[in-house]
């Protein structure tokens with residue numbers, strides 16, 4: 612079934628207008644439907660568009676013999692939580708040990724931002740990000756560490772302002788070698804608290 616984001620946005624605007632019918636400030640909702648549609652387009656890309664965009668980032672990799680760990684971050688990515696559709700801010704660290712091929716540094720940042728452009732749980736996001744890098748670059752190891760600041764925990768429900776959620780996905784050497792694992796978390800720990 613096809614849903615029209617325009618129709619849903621208009622319904623939401625109408626809902627606000629009706630709920631606050633007696634309030635003179637209700638004029639603030641005029642145009643909200645248009646802004647909602649633009650917001651949904653910005654934050655909720657179709658899966659196909661996300662996949663195509665991400666594929667592009669791996670089209671130009673460079674042969675290089677650098678085989679030590681590289682860690683990029685903090686990268687900021689915004690998503691909506693799939694359960695409440697409230698904003699969720701991800702602070703992302705990506706590490707990998709190249710195995711003959713490296714990728715342009717801006718690509719990891721773009722990848723982290725674009726992969727969050729659909730309502731997605733932090734656990735799924737972390738896993739998908741690590742898996743994609745692993746499949747596309749075939750490095751010796753990958754580490755993804757994400758700190759999530761969830762609007763649905765801060766602004767409603769449990770109301771925990773200071774609580775963040777961290778997730779990590781480690782693959783290859785990052786998972787199997789204790790020294791690599793430690794090196795990654797040492798770097799991330801230093802940068803995350805700066």
Ligand SMILES: [Zn+2]
Pocket residue numbers: 692693694695696697761763764
């Ligand atoms: Zn939520």
